[in-house]
Amino acid sequence: MRVGFVIKVQKEFYIRNLRYFIRTAKEEDAKILSEVRLEIDGETENMDREKGEAYIDEIGFKKIIKDDTKSENNLFLVAMVNDNIVGFSRCESNNLKRTSHKVEFGVCVLQEYWGYRIGRNLLNxxxxxxxxxxxxxxxxxxxxxxxxxxxxxxxxxFEVEGVLKKDKILSDGNYYNTILMGRFRNE
Known part of the structure; x- marks a missing residue:
């Protein structure tokens, strides 16, 4: 298990008659994570990728989870409904001293499970x-x-820190901006 903060026991949530758990990712989640990520990428244009792009297979996810478990400043969480992964999030740092004070957050949830505060709870x-x-x-x-x-x-x-203009082109043929946001820890 991870050194420092770990969701040692699954945290349970019950929203709109849906019971789900959030816990730290385990290496045995890798195969399902690969499948879930691929499915999510095909459900919405909110992601950076189209379905199948930058594909991460089971071995790739095992490495990510193993590395995140070893890292003091990385966190990989999964959301579970009936023993099925329906979403996940990561906080990823790097080893550079000048940026060691921050992490980058990313989250994705299967569209079928939108509206149950899964993304909100992964963020929290x-x-x-x-x-x-x-x-x-x-x-x-x-x-x-x-x-x-x-x-x-x-x-x-979180507050807007910048805008990458015409950063993504979506299926409608139009360009869209990417909003860069940051949250600073309250002292």
């Missing part, structure tokens, strides 16, 4: 972890058209 658990690790800043990127996500991030104290 990640913030609690980051604060416990004395991480000063959490960053994320979000497509400008994903207004629900932007609104959620703002509720959690």
């Amino acid at each position: 658990e990640s913030i609690l972890w980051a604060d416990s690790k004395d991480i000063k800043k959490i960053t994320l990127n979000v497509l400008e058209s994903n207004s629900k996500a932007i609104e959620l991030y703002e509720k959690f104290g």
Whole structure:
């Protein structure tokens, strides 16, 4: 298990008659994570990738989980419904001294499970972890058209730090901006 903050016991949530758990990812989750990520990438244009792009197979996810477990400043969480992974999030740091105070957050949830606060709870658990690790800043990127996500991030104290103009081209043939957001730890 991870040194420092770990969701040692699954945290249970019950929203709109759906019971789910959030816990730290395990290596045995790798195969399902590969499948879930591929499915999520095909469900929405809110992700950086189209379905099948930058594919991570079971071996790749095992390595990510193993590395995250060893790293003091990485966190990989999964959301479980009836023993099935329906979403996940990661906070990833790097080994550079000048940026060791921050992590980058990413989250994805199967569309069937939108509206149950799974993304919100993955974000909240990640913030609690980051604060416990004395991480000063959490960053994320979000497509400008994903207004629900932007609104959620703002509720959690994230603020717009910049805009990457015409950063993504979507299936409608139009270019969209990527919003760069950051949350600074309250001192």
